[in-house]
């Protein structure tokens with residue numbers, strides 16, 4: 001089932017594959033409570049992870065981090081009005097500290113799936129995974 005136009009549609013099989021690959025590689029992401037206590041489950045954020053991976057060509061973690069803060073954290077109940085998140089500071093969020101690894105997995109899933117929207121922006125396989133020492 002498609003959920004949008006040609007460039008943003010996310011097929012159910014693709015979503016399931018990305019979720020499965022993330023669960024196998026980063027089990028803490030799907031442990032209870034998922035992603036963060038009182039926050040969002042991985043199933044709620046996976047579409048945004050796919051959209052970010054499709055459009056981002058940088059190998060720098062910052063390029064992904066700013067988009068997660070904008071597209072995921074802004075919708076998460078743990079974000080306060082100021083933009084501060086106590087789960088992020090305390091390390092209780094499983095998504096934020098794993099952003100480099102998350103996109104290494106999502107990129108590989110989209111590449112292996114032959115996802116046209118991903119391949120349009122990534123004609124060659126990414127040479128390097130996002131650099132985990134590069135944080136906001």
Ligand code: SF4
Pocket residue numbers: 035036039040072073074076077078079085086087088093094095096
């Ligand atoms: S860092 Fe905070 S606001 Fe962002 S997803 Fe994690 S818990 Fe939610």
